[in-house]
Each structure stands twice: as C-alpha cells, then as structure tokens.
Amino acid sequence: MPHLSDLRYNARSHSSRDRFARWTIASAALMVAMAILAPTITQAESPASATPGISKEKPASGPSVKVAEGYMVPYSIKVPGTDVTVEMIPVPGGEFMMGSPESEEGHREDEGPQVKVVVEPMWVAKTEVTWELYKEYMKLYGIFKDFESKKIRPITDENKVDAITAPTELYDPSFTYEYGEEPQQPAVTMTQYAAQQFTKWISLVSGTQYRLPTEAEWEYAARGGTSTAYSWGNASDNIEDYAYLFDNSDEGAGFVGTKKPNPFGLHDMHGNAAEWTVNAYTENGYADFADKQPIAAVDMVKWPETAFPSVVRGGSWWDEEKEALRSAARLASNDEDWKEEDPNFPLSPWWFTSDPARGVGMRIFRSYKELPREKITKFWEASADDVKGDVQLRIEGGRGGLGLVDKELPAAIEKLQK
Template identity: 35%
Template sequence: MLKLTPLPKGFLGILTLVFAASVQYGFSQTIAKLDSSSVYTQKIPGTEVSFDMMAIPGGIYTMGSDSLNIDESPDHLVKIDSLWAGKYEVTWELFDLFLAENKTVFDSLPDETLQKVDAITRPSPPFEDPSLGMGKDGFPVVNVSPYAALTFCKWLSTVTGRFYRLPTEAEWEYMCKKGADTEDFFSEKTDVLDQYIWSYENSDYQYAKVGEKLPNAFGLYDILGNVCEWTLDEYNATYYEKFQDSIAENPWNIPTKLHPRVYRGGSWYDDLENISPTKRGESGLYLQKNDPQIPKSFWWYTDSSYIGFRLVSPVEQPSEEEAQKFWQIVLDE
C-alpha cells in the first residue's frame, strides 16, 4: 500500500516560487504577462510531439454546491493562484513517449538530463490494450492509475525542464467554473451543453478525439465530458467542512494512500444530467476488478476507460529542490 508523508503547511504555495532549473531543448521562454488569451506550446525534445498550455489567471470563487450530494457541500470560498493548464487532456501520442520501449528516443538529451530521465521508472507493459480499441491517434489517455499519471508528470518535467503536475481538486473546479461563459452556464438546455460535452447520450459509447467540442472561456477543451480527469487530492466526503468559515488558499487534501483519489469532470460513460463542475469521483479497487494479475498493476487499470488526466504548471515555478520534495511526497520516493 502506498504510504505518503504529510506535506508541510502551505507547501502548495511554496511550489509557486521561481524554478531556476532548465535543460537544453526545454522550455526557455519567459512569459511576462498572463491573461486569458495567453498560450504557449511545449515541444518535446527529439520528437515532433508538442502540446499547448492555456493561461488561467488566478482568483477567488465559490467551490462546491448546496446540492443533495453531501460531498459537494458546504459551498465555500477558495483562492487559486495563476497557472497554466493543458488545452486538451493528455493524449496517447504524448503519453506513449513515456513508455519504456521508447526510451531511446531521448538519447540526444544532455548527459545530465538523460541520467535523470533514465532514473525514472517507466510503466510495465499493460495486460491488455489500455485503449480497449477505442482509438489512440488524437484520443485521450485512459486506464492509467494516478501513480502512473504523476510519474509521467515527473518524467515530462525532467525532459522539458518545466514543472508539470496534476491539478488539485480546487484548481480543477476553478478552471471549470470560472471558464464558463455565463454564471448560469451549467443550467443551460441539453442542446447547448451538447456542443461542449461528450456524454453517454452523444458519445456512441466510447471516448472521442480531443478538441472536437467547443472549448470553455479559458480555451480548455473537454473540461467536462469525454473522460474524467485525475486530481492530486485524496477523496474525503467531509473535506469541505473545514473551510466553511474562511477563504481557503490553494487547498489540497494530501494523499496518504493509493485510494481513494478524486477524479473530476464526468465522461462519455455518464448521463449528461450527472455531469457537473462540482461532482466528485472516488477511486477504488473497482477500477482494477478485471485485472487477473497478482499483484495487480500499479500502472494500468482495466476498468477506467472513462478516466484520463490534464496537465497544469504553476506560473511561478518551484525551485529544483522544492520540485524534488514534491515528487518525494506524491510518489512516496
């Protein structure tokens, strides 16, 4: 069982300090201004693969809801720092570069960087095709554990020289809610929401290529629907209660075990009426029920073809030492 050491208070804020480390071929441009039209493209050295990150200006919002779902209440104020977020959910083209069989692609990296990359454990071969035949070219990654997603983030950070991670639950909801075109967007009629969201009603019973629906106001595609997205948080149904009388600053419920983790956003597998920016998914061993291996894979899930992930990167980057501390905590290193 994964056992994680608690983070010092305010550590997520520490992660917004300046990240001095960079590598040749990596992210070297300085982005001096952050506004809703800002975007940068991250290229992966030695490949033709790249991805876009959209600017998410920080702010204060109301997290949660007063719905009948107890784990969504009470609603409370949360302050989020500015960050960058993946324009799309991570696709197979990018994730496959992380797999062990593709290690030689990065032999041209500087020796110091290559040594760090080679030291990162790569996923073992999956028991079966993790895409389940639904498609890989332009499609989101699915059937990966939160551990695999986080290790991928560490690998990507090492290869590019820029710090990438999963969003916290609070960051994810902020990107979804504040990226709505109007305050009552999520009460729109089905035919309007259908333009933005892949759900059980319109998905043809499988996930879709990223970017085929309309983006939200932040320029993020499929933030709701298509596939759910892993977050950094451990699931706790009553976690919001501790913030009802204050403004929570960059809250993060730090995991102490592998399950339960929070995933957000709804998917092609969910009815449209059950997809919302506040609904919280709870991981568990049920996501591996059809894995016959003993022990079950730490990397791949057999029953989560509706869960992927999206990258974020703080505007103010952590130092190399602070980033290392983060990986030690989230990966139990």
C-alpha cells in the same frame, strides 16, 4: 463515497474503430480551423523571455494575463525527444467559491460546504493528454530496461531524485484499447501514480514544471469564471455542444479539442475523459478547510494516505447521468473495482483495467511561479505507503522500468537506438 456507475465490460458495442473512421476527416478539419483561430507561440518563439509562455508585449489577439514580467500568453511545447506538441493556455488568478450550493440540481453532500479559494495565475493544457503523447511515455519502459542492461545512465543515490518509473507494457491491450487508441483520443486507464510520474517526466525533460492540479485548481479552470453548474450555464440542454458523453459517444471518447471550449479556452473540461487531481477523496467534502478560508488553491490538498479513494473530476463519456459532468461533481477512485480484470499479481500500480476507469485520463497544469522542489515533489511522487510499496516490489522484481530523466535523455535515447 460517490456512487460508481455499474457499467460493465460487455455493455457496449466493440465497433469504435469503425465509428472513428467515419468522422476522422471532419474532426481533423475542425482541429485545423481551431488552431487557426487560436494561435500560440512556441517556446523558441517566446519574445525576449527565457520563460516559456511569457511575452514582454501584450498580444494583439488571444488570451493573456498581465504579470510582473509582462504577459502570460498561450504557448506550445514540443516535448523533447518526441514530435508531439502540447498547447498551454494562460488562466488568470482570482477567487471563487469551490463546491456546489444545495440548490444546484445534482448537488451531492461531498460537494460542500462551499469554501472560498484563492487561485494564482497558471497555464492549463488546452486539451487532455492524448494517446499520441502518452505512448511516448510508455516507450520509456523498454528504453529504461535497455539502459539498465547496458549499464547506461545508472541510478545512484545522488541522482535518484530525478528518476521516474515508466508504466509496464500492457498485459492485454484489449482492455485499455477496446474503445480506441487513436492518436487524438485522450489517454485513459492510467493510475493517479502513473499520471504523477508522467508529469515529472515532461517537467524534467523540458526543464519546465508541469503537474496534476489540486481539486481546487481543476474546478476553477473548469468553471472558467462562472458559478453555474456547468461552464455554459445551469441547464444541460446543450451539453453535447461542449462534452462527449454517453448519449453521443457510447463507443469511445472523442478526439480532444473538437467540442466547444469553456470561457478560459479549455476544451473537454466536461466529459470525454474524466481527469485526475492529486487529492485524496474526502466523504465530508471540504469541511476540513471550512475554517481556513480563504485558502490558496495550491494548498487545498488532502494528500492520499492509501492508494484509493482519490479524486477524479469532470465526468467522462461513460457517464449516463449528465449531472456527473458538472463543474463541482466528484468521483472517488476505487482500485479494487477498477483493477477487477487485472491478471497481474500483485496488481499494477500503473494501470487500471476495468470500467469506469477506461474513461479516466488526465490534463497537465503549470503554476505561474515555480513551486519549490520539496513541494513539487509531492505532486510528482506517490504519498501513499501502499503505492510506494507496490512500486518498489515491482522494481525489485524486475517488472518495473526505472530511469533517470533530464534534458540529456533524448540524446541518450537517440544514441541507444542507432
């Protein structure tokens, strides 16, 4: 299992809010400038297409991917029922060698053997999920509780397939928010299960499939077409141009999208917040897939059978070692350590409390071709029996929010709140 940094709660200054106050104006200006340089279209503006992110004509500028219907293009989705927008970037399909060669500085045994992987075109969120958006998901806990008490939108055997759980309210927000909860900081400390349910919520409320990536999809997106240790090369000399890390960000994560993007136009794939995948961690790396190559990236999954260890990618601002931010670097989750300071019993299936989990977040992906329901469900729901049991125990004990999600949910919430 990979080494987990022995970084503790008291190791850092508690002055992150002061730090953000000093550079909020500069960060905001940079984000505005980048928005001008990388225009996107909204779903409503997508020309002559019912599919978000598909244009019949090749755009005059910006990234695009030729497909049967026309061109995959950048687009923005305003999550229904919120004022929050997510930018999605088209990523071309291709083949790559997953993992790192033994000659790569920082190489670890669990990053091999290298395996040839085939990746289909996909859209990837330009940045990590922010607190601005994740807090909209968090609000559903109270809303679902109100629905339940008023017998509104009840869960039945027929519709429970479209139900999600919302994370319980934070018992002690100081654990999660010590290093900031600014709207444009990446959301952190959610479990893999909470991240999966988040993507199910966005999918069902918008009518478009979103999900966590497989490890292979994440690495392909992070590499941006490169085969070097980082998406900009093998040397870490200019890492601070692309990543928030311990050296320049030891009081919290930075605002998303304020560092240089990788060749695919994706920001913060290295550093800032580490990002969840759906894969269980494998100590023997990719040995189980070696005789199956080339293998499709969406199928290169070992589904978790227990709550941990699962795979987190990209490194975070907590990492002192720059090698932890390489494209091939892996981190195994550890619920026992990451929930060490959780005062709840049983421990929360939605939240972590302890480092390095306060550097763990997520990013959403979308396949070019929708996955069949039985397959996408594996991305949205827990596969580990112990996680399922913990969630069910919480729901039965009245300490979990369970609610139906569909396109009518925003109107139902608005009516409830009048």
